[in-house]
Amino acid sequence: MSAGRALGLVSLAAVLANATWFSASAVVPALERQWGLQSSGAAWLVVAVQLGFVVGSVGAALLNLPDRLQPRRLIGCAAIAAAAANADCCWPTGSRVLCRRAFWSGSLWPACTRRV
Secondary structure (H helix, E strand, C coil), X not given: CCHHHHHXXXXXXXXXXXXXXXXXXXXXXXHHHHCXXXXXXXXXXXXXXXXXXXXXXXXXXXXCHHHHCCHHHHHHHHHHHHHHHHHHCCCCXXXXXXXXXXXXXXXXXXXXXXXX
């Protein structure tokens, strides 16, 4: 594989992995319109992603995951799991369930970017 192609793939993977972090904030207006999500539910949705990030960072550090697993496998598996958690937020549910899903999406993000 050429250096340019490898750089392009790594850049694409970084953008897609980081999309899980920003997606909760980006979809709040649509959720408020389509699901009737109240402002408190919208706030909790964004907070759930942030709390998930903290828990994911601390958990990965305590388990020493970046040093125990191959980086490409850790990042790849975490990115796929985060994408699945994000996709699971597409179905209409209550705000509590949505916040739990957003929490899991946020908790996987540190491993996607290997910032542990």
